[in-house]
Amino acid sequence: MLLIRCPFCGSRNESEFMYGGPAAVRRPSNAAEVSSREWVEYLAVPSNPLGPALERWWHARGCGSWVTIERNTATHEITESSDGD
């Protein structure tokens, strides 16, 4: 079980959080205008890197903040965390 640092609550067990997907995925701000291909890529082609990856977690059983962390998917090492961006 990961130990995730919440900027408000400190280091907490993964069980307090809900995974919220890779942070690299951003909803197109002009959703009405982007091409269908771009839209589908946003929806259905997630990045899945081996190594450092930015991802989001929601501190559901804590303060309710969305936390962005950099986690190495090969080693689980968490190198950075911040309160969103």
Place this chain on the structure above:
Amino acid sequence: MATDSHRMESGGRIDRSNPIKFQFNGKNYTGYSGDTLASALLANNVHLTARSFKYHRPRGIISAGCEEPGTLVELLEENSSGNRAITSVRIEDGLKAKSVNCWPSPDFDLGGINQFLADLLPAGFYYKTFMWPNWRLYEPLIRRAAGLAGAPASPPTKVKFESRHAHVDVLVVGAGPAGLLAALHAGRSGSRVMLVDENSEAGGALLNRKVRIGGESSLGWVSSVVDELAAMKNVMHIQSATAWGIREHNLVLVLERRLKEPGELLRNWRVRAARTVVATGSTERSLVFANNDRPGVMLSSAAQSYVNRYAVIPGRKALIFTNNSSAFSVAADLMNAGIEIAAIVDSRREVQDADRSHLNGIEILPGSVVSEAHGHRRVNGATVSERSESGRRRRIDCDLLLHSGGWNPTVNLFSQSRGDLRFDDCLAAFVPVDSGQAVMCAGAANGRMTIPEAIADGAKTGIRAAIESGYPGKSSALPEVDEDSYSVEALWHVEPRSRRNKCFVDFLNDVTVEDIRLALREGYRNVEQVKRYTTGGMGFDQGKTGNINIVGTIAQERGLPLSEFSTTTFRSPYTPVEFGSIGGTRSDTVFLPYRHTPVTSWNTAQGAVMYEAGARWRRPGYFPKPGETMQEAVSRESRAVRAGVGVYDGSPLGKFELKGRDAAKLLDFVYTNFMSDLAPGHGRYGMMLSDDGLIFDDGVVFCLSKSRFLVTTSTANAETVNRHLEFILQIERPEWDIKLTAVTSQWSNATICGPKAREVVRSLETDIDLDTEKFPFMAWRKGRVAGIDARIFRVSFTGELSFEINVASRDFDRLWNKIIEKGSTYGIEPVGSEANHVLRTEKGFLSLGHEVDGTVDPYDLGMGWIMSKKKPDFIGRRSVELRRQGSETRRELVGLLPDDPDKAIPEGAPLTPGGRKTRTEGFVSACVWSVVKERWIALALLERGRERMGQIAHARVQEEIIQAKIVSPCFHDSEGQRLRS
């Protein structure tokens, strides 16, 4: 049983004043407090304790610790527990145990016939033979024949389970010489230390061996260290506690088995440690030769443990076979106990003088091997062969054949923490290199195989762990220890004279050297492949004693150095763990309590049948009157709402308050329809989609003031909606000025519904004008109701005139009682969730989890009108449009009237074309007895349903086919006159 001749008169760590009666395979025996089941049986001269997994060969006890590959037992009745190593079960009064893989007993085992068919059962035999028509057809039968203990019929009554968390600076695993010194030094530095050890008492290898430390017996030294640790407030020390797994970021799982009168407490610790010191010692490896599995053939360290720790005589005449120096001290201890040593057979060409020193008069045969054990149910001798050209053979009689293949650092936990291993030629074993986490090995687990080395390494590692977790490390003088040495020369197996003689590399799974050769011949090259093909190392013991021989044999057969190979992955659990201990006390409502509205006690006092509804709420399902069936009660409640008046508790509905300049922008973004034009005092039904264009939630938004809104969600989805909205506020649109507050529990509501609802609300006395012109449908008003501050919302989930009275939860009880009291004049009935289901189904209103199952969009439900054409963007719009550009056939919401009006269709029943056994074209999402139609009605999602009005749909229910007419999905007041009245 004091005269028991296989128990020594004195010595050992057992309490002779406390005899214990137990039962094994139906027979009664006596042992002493401190005994394991294995030591107690050996003291009773019971050696044949099991039958093997595949060939049903007679087996005995091979080890003295958790690595036991020989005998698994099942504990019965009040202690019920399956597949326990016989060596790690402590006996207690009344314990009943049996061997797992034989019937009726290991002495007379009907499956034993397999050993005569052994040549027909090579590795992969089952997979190859039972291919047609498929493996699954045979698997259950074969699994049953290859017996392991079954799941207990009921939970053990004498065992309590719990789980606990701990947070420490330094966790030390293992209380042997290295672990004790690591804990001592980390403790002296002031860091928070936890020391856990799987044995019933501290000492580790010192419990089995006779060593002097600090000028006294080693166990005296151990107890002085334990006393010092006990005096430190920052140190927690638990015995009978096995660290069985390491997870990410140094979460270590520890199972503590605490004897508790009566019974046992199993406590699973989840320890989060800044630094973990793995001081788990080493495990003796077996040697591989023909018939090395006969009862009476055991590891030499096991015999040493039985003699020294349990004062048991495991045999009268021992032959010792070794490839390393550790067996010589075993011989000395056995001689002291009066056991005759037939000879020491050493595969090494030269035996050092130091090893010989205490063994005057014993025959030592260097450069020789045991090539075959003799005897069937108990070993009675062995063939010893010289490793020279001549290969001279002779037979030596014995009733105990001990073997030692050298020692493996116990790196299981280290390896689980993603630590790397390398093969050390000098130790002929895999030793730790780098850890992927803050995990460090000490002592024998770190390849420091002698006691002086282990003590120094333990102290050093304890200091390092303390410093790394932020404490000053202090070194202190180490105790004096006897000289000790260790040398080994690899011997992976001894070639049998005939290939028909079985040489076991894995006892538990019955894997032999020949099986490995077969796997290599058939093209399996590396260790992982051979493991999976032969199942070697895949038993309960995870090959603790034998895996290295498999790796060594593969290397030898392929002519490659062992350093070219790795071991297979060590997995958790290190030893079997009871599921109950992982769950702990988290059963029923202990850690997951129900949520109650303020009227739960009123509901139960009325005899309501309580349901669990979304998000763990307790809600009344229905309120049966004496003698009423469920259906009668539900229909009565439904009729009350349609014809008179009913009241239900809508408190669990999710509620959020949105406040801020940009609140309306958020609503326009997350709902499909316009919300920003809502005027204060008004509300609107809305639908939320996910960005893949599917319905996610529905609810009503009320405008409280220009920058303040109340959002209601479905009960089950409240938390998900919260997450969704917070994601937008924190990540997507952080520039928006909005505060979101969950107020679900702050507000409770009573919904009064039915044609007489207005009269009932009026009778409560309120300053709100209830006239429909002044207070129309989908409006809300603030005022006082029955003397309580309230908000009334005019929404309807039943299709009838409804007033949803919201008050602060602390006032709800008072409001509810007033409603029941005043409403009684109008025949008010409390209404449960069953009647609500009937009423909403009659109206064709959607329900999450029924019609909305994560695959539908608003068009599918005939609600295309709710998709705004004016808003350029809202969540889900783009995907709905994209999907609707294609020609995909969609399932659409329809009503169904079963041809037989008295025939219900089970909810969830599949619909297929013509009722044929083919791909489904939809399913029944709801089916209720309608009080307005006086018949069964249903809602369904059906392919192209709206084009098929008037046609017949077919529901397949097991072998029956129910026909129903496809109709509009609204069965009552389709104009909506009543809810607006």
